Amino acid sequence: MRKKPEPMQVIxxxxxxxxxxxxxxxxxxxxxxITFQRRGDELTATMNYTDMLIGNPALPAIHGxxxxxxxxxxxxxxxxxxxxxxxxxxxxxxxxxxxxxPLPKLPKTIDFTTDYLSIGHPRDVxxxxxxxxxxxxxASVHVEAWQDNRSKLVAQATGHFLMPSKNG
Amino acid sequence: MTSPSDIAxxxxxxxxxxxxxNMRMDMLxxxxxIMSMPYDKRLIGDPETGVIHxxxxxxxxxxxxxxxxxxxxxxxxxxxxxxxxxxxMRPAKPGERIYAESYCFHATRTVAFVRVTAWAGDKxxxxxxxxxxxxxxxxxxxxxx
Numbered sequence: 001m002r003k004k005p006e007p008m009q010v011i012x013x014x015x016x017x018x019x020x021x022x023x024x025x026x027x028x029x030x031x032x033x034i035t036f037q038r039r040g041d042e043l044t045a046t047m048n049y050t051d052m053l054i055g056n057p058a059l060p061a062i063h064g065x066x067x068x069x070x071x072x073x074x075x076x077x078x079x080x081x082x083x084x085x086x087x088x089x090x091x092x093x094x095x096x097x098x099x100x101x102p103l104p105k106l107p108k109t110i111d112f113t114t115d116y117l118s119i120g121h122p123r124d125v126x127x128x129x130x131x132x133x134x135x136x137x138x139a140s141v142h143v144e145a146w147q148d149n150r151s152k153l154v155a156q157a158t159g160h161f162l163m164p165s166k167n168g
Numbered sequence: 169m170t171s172p173s174d175i176a177x178x179x180x181x182x183x184x185x186x187x188x189x190n191m192r193m194d195m196l197x198x199x200x201x202i203m204s205m206p207y208d209k210r211l212i213g214d215p216e217t218g219v220i221h222x223x224x225x226x227x228x229x230x231x232x233x234x235x236x237x238x239x240x241x242x243x244x245x246x247x248x249x250x251x252x253x254x255x256x257m258r259p260a261k262p263g264e265r266i267y268a269e270s271y272c273f274h275a276t277r278t279v280a281f282v283r284v285t286a287w288a289g290d291k292x293x294x295x296x297x298x299x300x301x302x303x304x305x306x307x308x309x310x311x312x313x
Binding site: 025032055063069073108113 | 185253255259
């Protein structure tokens with residue numbers, strides 16, 4: 001007999017719980033005021049605006065370094081999340097089983113290139129990352145960031161990452 | 169009169185994001201700058217090792233790059249980063265102050281190019297990261313294209 005599907009709320013709580021656990025483990029994400037929203041397996045990162053993100057008070061504009069840091073964070077979380085998602089969904093782990101797992105080792109940035117396309121206005125910034133290649137050792141990720149208009153990018157970036165080895 | 173180095177000195181103290189990261193200006197010369205920031209637990213990117221997030225290092229390298237562009241003798245205005253590529257060589261040792269040194273090696277009428285290196289503590293020969301960047305530039309004498 002087919003197993004009855006889990007109630008939606010249980011699935012959502014498990015997935016959101018796993019995401020929050022990952023994000024909250026990293027102090028810098030909290031320092032920068034970065035949060036993540038999830039729809040299915042798709043993540044959108046938000047850098048919630050605060051005055052300390054400003055680099056040029058005269059314009060005013062968000063610091064390019066903060067934008068780059070935001071994009072790099074979105075890329076790293078995307079990679080770590082893809083790994084957690086695979087474990088969670090393929091191995092059918094329960095919320096409690098996921099919470100008991102050690103936090104995944106994070107990928108390490110090899111290089112990261114940020115392309116600044118327009119001024120970051122003093123408002124929230126959003127980003128989505130796309131994993132273009134993910135091998136056993138290396139991954140290549142592209143990230144796009146925007147503010148008011150999804151098709152008018154503030155910045156885009158490409159980075160290469162060293163993946164954590166699977167056997168510790 | 170306010171000299172370029174007086175203004176560049178303020179990069180570290182007046183720009184809110186630099187202030188939040190406790191950046192400090194350590195050296196300013198024509199087309200060159202050295203900046204640093206202290207180790208800070210709030211900036212940890214890998215909780216397992218305590219290593220600072222690459223993003224914080226890139227903010228330091230971006231600012232230092234901008235300062236060296238500002239210190240270019242032919243600079244006539246404010247610059248913004250057009251593109252910055254960072255290569256990470258090794259993690260910055262937790263607890264150590266992080267330094268960045270930038271050299272603006274070329275400027276055209278409209279674009280300035282920089283090279284930046286970063287290290288931790290007094291280990292200047294053990295590079296943590298290197299970066300190359302392009303900044304918008306306003307040339308004093310060459311005028312607009």
